[in-house]
Amino acid sequence: MSFIKTPAVPVESINPKVKDCEYAVRGEIFNHAQRLQEELEKNPGSRPFDEITYCNLGNPQALGQKPITFFRQVLALCEYPALLDSDEAHKIFSSDAISRAKKILSTLTGKSTGAYSHSKGAKGLREMIADGIALRDGYPANPEDIFLTDGASAAVHMIMQLLIRSENDGILCPIPQYPLYSAAITLHGGTLVPYYLSESNNWGLEVFELKGRLDLARENGISVKAMVVINPGNPTGQVLSESNQQEIVELCRKEGLVLLADEVYQDNVYVKDKKFISFKRIIRSGYRDDEISVVSFQSISKGYYGECGKRGGYIELCGFREDVKDQIYKVASVNLCSNTTGQILASLIMNPPKPGEESHKLFFSEKEAILSSLGRRAKALEDAFNSMEGVSCQKAEGAMYLFPRIKLPNKAIDAADKAGMVPDAFYALRLLDATGLVLVPGSGFGQVPGTWHVRTTILPDESKIPDIVSRLKTFHESFMREFQD
Ligand SMILES: Cc1ncc(COP(=O)(O)O)c(CN[C@@H]2CONC2=O)c1O
Numbered sequence: 001m002s003f004i005k006t007p008a009v010p011v012e013s014i015n016p017k018v019k020d021c022e023y024a025v026r027g028e029i030f031n032h033a034q035r036l037q038e039e040l041e042k043n044p045g046s047r048p049f050d051e052i053t054y055c056n057l058g059n060p061q062a063l064g065q066k067p068i069t070f071f072r073q074v075l076a077l078c079e080y081p082a083l084l085d086s087d088e089a090h091k092i093f094s095s096d097a098i099s100r101a102k103k104i105l106s107t108l109t110g111k112s113t114g115a116y117s118h119s120k121g122a123k124g125l126r127e128m129i130a131d132g133i134a135l136r137d138g139y140p141a142n143p144e145d146i147f148l149t150d151g152a153s154a155a156v157h158m159i160m161q162l163l164i165r166s167e168n169d170g171i172l173c174p175i176p177q178y179p180l181y182s183a184a185i186t187l188h189g190g191t192l193v194p195y196y197l198s199e200s201n202n203w204g205l206e207v208f209e210l211k212g213r214l215d216l217a218r219e220n221g222i223s224v225k226a227m228v229v230i231n232p233g234n235p236t237g238q239v240l241s242e243s244n245q246q247e248i249v250e251l252c253r254k255e256g257l258v259l260l261a262d263e264v265y266q267d268n269v270y271v272k273d274k275k276f277i278s279f280k281r282i283i284r285s286g287y288r289d290d291e292i293s294v295v296s297f298q299s300i301s302k303g304y305y306g307e308c309g310k311r312g313g314y315i316e317l318c319g320f321r322e323d324v325k326d327q328i329y330k331v332a333s334v335n336l337c338s339n340t341t342g343q344i345l346a347s348l349i350m351n352p353p354k355p356g357e358e359s360h361k362l363f364f365s366e367k368e369a370i371l372s373s374l375g376r377r378a379k380a381l382e383d384a385f386n387s388m389e390g391v392s393c394q395k396a397e398g399a400m401y402l403f404p405r406i407k408l409p410n411k412a413i414d415a416a417d418k419a420g421m422v423p424d425a426f427y428a429l430r431l432l433d434a435t436g437l438v439l440v441p442g443s444g445f446g447q448v449p450g451t452w453h454v455r456t457t458i459l460p461d462e463s464k465i466p467d468i469v470s471r472l473k474t475f476h477e478s479f480m481r482e483f484q485d
Pocket residue numbers: 025056057058059150151152153154178180230234262264298299300301308312313
């Protein structure tokens with residue numbers, strides 16, 4: 001019997017779009033961290049640190065954040081409905097969790113989380129989400145324009161698949177950007193059209209920069225279909241001003257661009273002088289449905305809920321014609337439906353307990369404790385970075401990240417070059433080897449050529465922040481001494 005000598009699927013034979021796409025958040029530095037973690041488990045004490053601290057991923061519950069009690073009580077009851085009839089239930093679960101679970105189960109096909117739901121997501125859950133959007137914005141939302149998805153990532157892929165016909169179709173993306181967008185555009189065969197956020201303007205979005213990039217792409221034969229805006233920003237942490245949002249909407253209207261409004265950090269605003277305003281609200285307060293098309297993205301992975309592993313989220317469509325919405329529905333139908341746990345959580349984050357309800361007091365205290373702590377951690381890390389030689393960090397107004405700029409000495413850049421590495425990846429790797437802290441090189445998000453950054457999350461437990469700051473500073477001082485020009 002002849003054995004196959006060559007791999008059944010040689011890498012040369014796979015889709016080049018897959019080979020071309022990159023996703024730095026779980027890239028080479030992360031892989032090295034995994035190796036170090038295995039080494040530490042085998043040989044404790046083998047490194048100048050006891051544990052790996054993953055600051056590469058916005059994964060709150062991986063770093064100790066507790067889930068919201070009310071959300072988990074409702075989920076538990078939905079997953080095991082027999083509890084609803086037991087006397088024990090009322091001793092463990094709040095009455096509003098029990099009533100919410102009964103209401104949710106009544107919206108599910110077969111009254112079971114185990115059944116396929118409608119391909120847009122259970123209609124009753126979409127109605128609850130629509131109510132939450134209307135309460136947030138002060139404008140109605142149509143449940144038929146909401147599609148529940150297995151996280152915002154799946155939603156981004158669905159929309160890129162819809163918009164991109166060939167490499168001649170371009171998508172305007174912020175630089176730095178969350179690399180889901182560059183990866184999705186590559187995977188779907190389109191062209192990323194960059195527009196640079198202005199670091200000196202606290203990562204503000206300048207319309208003349210946008211227009212210049214748009215015109216340049218069009219001169220090069222690119223049909224620019226859409227524009228991505230991430231607000232609050234990842235990795236930059238800015239919260240757009242309402243006037244900036246209005247400029248963006250007007251530009252999209254004038255230029256016929258679909259606005260892709262990634263708002264997964266809408267519950268993560270830490271500064272008093274900013275608040276989250278949805279693009280949906282901006283549109284509804286000044287535009288007709290036939291003037292602009294907007295896709296709003298939401299996720300259960302962020303905010304104060306951080307339910308990343310449950311994979312839930314939604315898109316809300318505004319200003320799309322029925323024949324296009326039918327195409328989106330067709331694509332959603334191919335995947336049958338998103339998972340029902342994620343659907344339930346999406347309905348919960350958009351309809352949390354209200355004042356006066358039994359669970360509201362506990363819910364509110366849990367939510368405020370998480371958000372105020374995130375705000376303190378953001379400020380502590382922002383101040384730490386700004387105290388370090390050659391480092392400047394913009395205000396972390398929202399989201400879950402900091403993106404400090406590091407002015408690396410030429411000697412460090414030469415050393416990186418000799419190691420065959422991009423300078424900020426060289427810095428991040430040296431930082432990891434010295435401290436166990438996993439940060440992502442700014443080059444993984446894009447940056448103005450010749451500038452170097454790293455991205456860290458603000459997620460390690462607040463009690464660990466002083467030690468993290470101390471490790472960052474000690475490493476940085478040693479690195480800058482070693483490579484002093
Ligand atoms: C701006 C933005 N959009 C979408 C997503 C995807 O969210 P889902 O979990 O709903 O698919 C993320 C995840 N944030 C990534 C994951 O962790 N760190 C990050 O930068 C994100 O930051």
